[in-house]
Amino acid sequence: MIAVKGYGTKHSFTGLKAYAFERKEAGAHEVEIAVLYCGVCHSDIHQAKNEWSNTVYPCVPGHEAVGRVTKVGAHVSKHAVGDIVGVGCLIDSCRQCEPCGHGEENYCEGPNGALATYNGPMVPSAAGTENTYGRTNTYGGYSDVLVVDEHYVLKIPASLAPEVAAPILCAGVTTYSPMKHWGVKAGDKVGILGFGGLGNMAAKIAKAMGAQVTVFTRTEEKLEQATRIGVQGVLETDKDALKALKGTFDFILSTVPEKHDVNPFVALLKRDKTLVVVGALELLEPVNNQEVAFHRKSVAGSLIGSIADTQEVLDFCAAHQIGPDIQIIPIQQINDAYKKVIDGDVRFRYVIDMATLKEDTAFSEF
Incomplete structure (x- = not known):
């Protein structure tokens, strides 16, 4: 198992705080990613506060993560150690239903639908069972390490700064x-x-x-x-x-x-x-x-976009030299950032510098 540090919450009524948890090692088709930046989406706030009435706690938000590949499984062919890559809103799907067969994983009609990067599966597994990620929940990009199947990992064009690329993923x-x-x-x-x-x-x-x-x-x-x-x-x-x-x-x-x-x-x-x-x-x-x-x-x-759409928009933004207007923040300011997003006081997207996790010395455990 991999020791991971991140920020999350155990309740709808508390703010996010530093937590330590574990992820499993990269499997044959998976890549391990050291997260560099993660965008702050309004969906993160909805989920952390259970405003959609489907949050599975503990909740570690973040589905706009960009990082560097540090390890690849034996059968990985799409990515290599050192690549700058992105992880968006989903990290798996059933791969057998009609939408998945047409490359529209975001509309997966499998038993649990698409597996969200955090708070997934949206329908919790039955008691005593686990999903392919080793638990009944997934933890997102407000963390220093992600482990994801290579198919759901995006290539970040060299001409896009990683911090600018992050919000494009959602x-x-x-x-x-x-x-x-x-x-x-x-x-x-x-x-x-x-x-x-x-x-x-x-x-x-x-x-x-x-x-x-x-x-x-x-x-x-x-x-x-x-x-x-x-x-x-x-x-x-x-x-x-x-x-x-x-x-x-x-x-x-x-x-x-x-x-x-x-x-x-x-x-x-x-x-x-x-x-x-x-x-x-x-x-x-x-x-x-x-x-x-x-x-x-x-x-x-319309619900987010497919993996192909996500790669397309990354390439489109690189080709047209466009990207979101961002403000970079340390992760210690995340609760204040949530308040400012709710109040509309951000122009236009907060992006967390995940290197600031190192400034925390005490991490609670889930």
Whole structure:
């Protein structure tokens, strides 16, 4: 077994703290990774606080991890010791169901679905049984070591700084995948609802695709941020501006991470076009079906992205020289960072420097 240090929590009502735990040694098809950086996703907060009512404790968050390969199994062929690699939202799937057969592991229909990088499987194993990772839970990238099957490990392009690449593993693919699926192309008019970590990445990707991008946000400050990256900004509360945009958009992506009303934005779609929600998993405000039916519009959802999509978006960002705006923090500031994410006081993505784990001298055990 490998002795691992990280940050996690045992309860929904406590903050994260330094913990020591173990991972199994890399198997024949697995790689061992020394984690260098890990992004802070709003999903980490939802899970740590059990806001989706499915958290398995102890919980060690983190699914935007970038590190260096330190060991490979005997049959590993995709990665070598010394490679800079990434681990995103999933680390395994059944590999036998129809979605897995089509390279869409994120929609795995196996007994437990896709195995999440942390808090997996989403449906805990029966009492007394373990999953292939040696326990009834998985621990994520807020740690100094990960061990993952080579198929679920991504190659980080040399032109992407590892700390910049980290949020692309979730924020990047979560926004890229639906734009790819719904065929966003050069010249399309694309709306991005919300301008936090996902919205910032979505706007940059859509712009790089050649789309005309409009960001809908609640604050004047973020309008200025939108202008800074070369896209249009509109206040969500500006009813006159929204009225002028009615029926003009080819695609709208909602990145808002909580329950919200999409109806004002459904009205902005052209006939036969789609608004996709990626930021919120809970129920939304009811959709006005008159607006949908009279113009054959769609409101849809999308869940992260496949392993292939994740590699594609990493390569896309490298090719177009784009990446998220990040703030690097020591892991000791993680609880304060969570508060700032909730308050919207981050521009735009926190990334943890995992080397700061060495500053902790006392680690509790799970």
